[in-house]
Amino acid sequence: EADIYQTPRYLVIGTGKKITLECSQTMGHDKMYWYQQDPGMELHLIHYSYGVNSTEKGDLSSESTVSRIRTEHFPLTLESARPSHTSQYLCASTAAVPQEGYTFGSGTRLTVV
Amino acid sequence: AQSVTQLDSQVPVFEEAPVELRCNYSSSVSVYLFWYVQYPNQGLQLLLKYLSGSTLVKGINGFEAEFNKSQTSFHLRKPSVHISDTAEYFCAVRGNTGGFKTIFGAGTRLFVKA
Numbered sequence: 001e002a003d004i005y006q007t008p009r010y011l012v013i014g015t016g017k018k019i020t021l022e023c024s025q026t027m028g029h030d031k032m033y034w035y036q037q038d039p040g041m042e043l044h045l046i047h048y049s050y051g052v053n054s055t056e057k058g059d060l061s062s063e064s065t066v067s068r069i070r071t072e073h074f075p076l077t078l079e080s081a082r083p084s085h086t087s088q089y090l091c092a093s094t095a096a097v098p099q100e101g102y103t104f105g106s107g108t109r110l111t112v113v
Numbered sequence: 114a115q116s117v118t119q120l121d122s123q124v125p126v127f128e129e130a131p132v133e134l135r136c137n138y139s140s141s142v143s144v145y146l147f148w149y150v151q152y153p154n155q156g157l158q159l160l161l162k163y164l165s166g167s168t169l170v171k172g173i174n175g176f177e178a179e180f181n182k183s184q185t186s187f188h189l190r191k192p193s194v195h196i197s198d199t200a201e202y203f204c205a206v207r208g209n210t211g212g213f214k215t216i217f218g219a220g221t222r223l224f225v226k227a
Contacts, residue, residue: 006156040201042219090156098209099164101147104156 003027006091006105013081013112021076021108023091032074033102035090036060043090049074050096081112115140115206119218127226128196134189134221136204144206146187147215148178151201160202163187174198199225 004025013019025032030051035043045058049068063085064078074093078085088109092102120135138144145164149157161172168180178189187204204218 040220040222043203043217092157094215098145098207099162101149101159101162101205102157102215104149104158106156107154109154 004091004093004103004105006089006108008108009106010109011111013110015080015082015112017081019078019081019110021089021091021110023074023076023105024072025074025093025103026072027093027095027103028071029093029103030071030096031094032068033092033094034058034064034066034074034076035092036062037088037090037107039088047076081110083112086110086112115142115144115208115214115216117204117206117216117218119202119204119221121221122219123222123224125224125226126194129193131192132190132194132198132223134202134204134223136187136189136218138185138187138204138206140185140206140208142208144208146178146180147205147207148172148176148187148189149203149205149217150174151203151220153200157203160189194223194225196225196227198223 007022032049034047044060046062047066049055088107090107091105094102116139118137126132147162148160150160151157163170163180171177176191201220203220207215
């Protein structure tokens, strides 16, 4: 079944650690996105990609980085986690036509202690 | 440029009552319109979308939305809500030209009370 997967679902990590949040989709979508969302709050676009080897920063400044080496994989990395990075991170993908909506993963809830 | 305004941050309603969640948008180009639902501790799920044609679109879980071009609105409605409809609802617009960037509203928290 075509879907988008995020791992881990929950992560508690110490300050200063390097972490990678995984996102993979099986739909062959070119466009992929990372959003940051605090509980009950709006979505903030932090990174997006329109295809392999294409990545851009979003509207919200973020200390994270992303890569897109394969169409299906769009991981997000924090080199040195801080408590201010505590949030929910949502990955999404969509086809390259505007009529399609986004497909979202279940999210990774990150807590930095 | 496009923008989306969800006029209510929270909507409390009793079970089996009707509900309307309001969404206004602005855009300099033609847009496609979407509503998403987010249940606690989950990602967003597409409820319905308006692309063209009939201004009344039906989605999953008994929701429907009406596109009003003159008022630049896309309000979401359900005639009778259930406890299980308690969730966050996001309105979104996507331009049909350029990079097709999607703009999300700030969300409306629907709280259904017994």
